[in-house]
Amino acid sequence: MSALTIRNLRKTYANGVEALKGIDLTVEKGDFFALLGPNGAGKSTTIGIVSSLVNKTSGDVSILGYDLDRERALAKQRIGVVPQEFNFGQFEKVFDIVVTQAGFYGIPARIARERAEKYLRQLGLWDKRKNQARTLSGGMKRRLMIARALVHEPDLLILDEPTAGVDIELRRSMWDFLIGLNEEGRTIILTTHYLEEAESLCRHIAIIDHGQIVENTDMKSLLEKL
Ligand code: ADP
Numbered sequence: 533m534s535a536l537t538i539r540n541l542r543k544t545y546a547n548g549v550e551a552l553k554g555i556d557l558t559v560e561k562g563d564f565f566a567l568l569g570p571n572g573a574g575k576s577t578t579i580g581i582v583s584s585l586v587n588k589t590s591g592d593v594s595i596l597g598y599d600l601d602r603e604r605a606l607a608k609q610r611i612g613v614v615p616q617e618f619n620f621g622q623f624e625k626v627f628d629i630v631v632t633q634a635g636f637y638g639i640p641a642r643i644a645r646e647r648a649e650k651y652l653r654q655l656g657l658w659d660k661r662k663n664q665a666r667t668l669s670g671g672m673k674r675r676l677m678i679a680r681a682l683v684h685e686p687d688l689l690i691l692d693e694p695t696a697g698v699d700i701e702l703r704r705s706m707w708d709f710l711i712g713l714n715e716e717g718r719t720i721i722l723t724t725h726y727l728e729e730a731e732s733l734c735r736h737i738a739i740i741d742h743g744q745i746v747e748n749t750d751m752k753s754l755l756e757k758l
């Protein structure tokens with residue numbers, strides 16, 4: 533069973549924009565997978581559909597064997613999503629944001645607090661735990677999003693442009709953190725418009741352009757072709 537299977541996925545927005553024109557994608561368990569493409573290619577739309585934030589027009593999506601239409605709640609239990617926009621309450625405190633998220637998954641409060649501590653420490657945010665989210669830098673907010681997405685210990689972590697606007701040093705340490713999560717056995721999918729990021733991290737890559745997958749290969753073969 534794969535971590536993610538997408539079959540003939542289409543999305544046409546209300547304004548008539550055909551953001552996805554029938555894409556197919558399979559990501560195996562344990563993989564570190566990049567979805568690479570220019571702005572407007574359809575990356576966020578794909579992530580949005582997989583994370584149930586955007587409704588698809590047609591096609592099939594299954595997450596760890598759970599069909600997104602018929603078994604959505606089960607699918608959502610198994611994935612963590614880091615969208616591009618910061619979507620936590622700016623006046624909420626860092627620690628509370630992570631613990632509250634755990635509540636959505638029915639995780640008991642004591643375990644939620646332990647996990648919030650674990651991930652906030654790993655991501656270098658423990659000192660900020662009592663601060664309101666609005667006081668954090670952009671890079672810290674990004675890391676807070678990652679901590680929140682991990683609190684239910686998902687098997688599949690999906691990140692939309694995780695290092696956009698993050699400076700080079702912090703980008704390195706975020707990369708190392710993601711590599712560590714993958715080595716623990718988590719499947720990771722990230723979007724990027726930046727080949728070097730995909731190259732540094734990922735084993736497989738799909739290139740999306742104008743709503744279509746134009747390449748789907750392992751990183752080594754792609755680099756030999758370029
Ligand atoms: P990417 O993440 O690769 O930059 P998106 O998935 O955000 O691409 O966008 C794909 C296409 O869909 C673009 O043409 C974009 O303008 C359009 N689009 C994205 N979101 C919406 C929306 N909510 N309503 C209408 N069009 C949208």
Ligand code: ADP
Binds near residue numbers: 611612613614
């Ligand atoms: P509701 O049941 O009210 O629609 P959801 O369960 O969809 O609420 O989402 C509650 C909050 O958790 C939202 O802020 C949403 O963005 C976020 N969320 C939902 N699913 C995930 C996920 N798999 N990973 C990370 N955040 C998620």
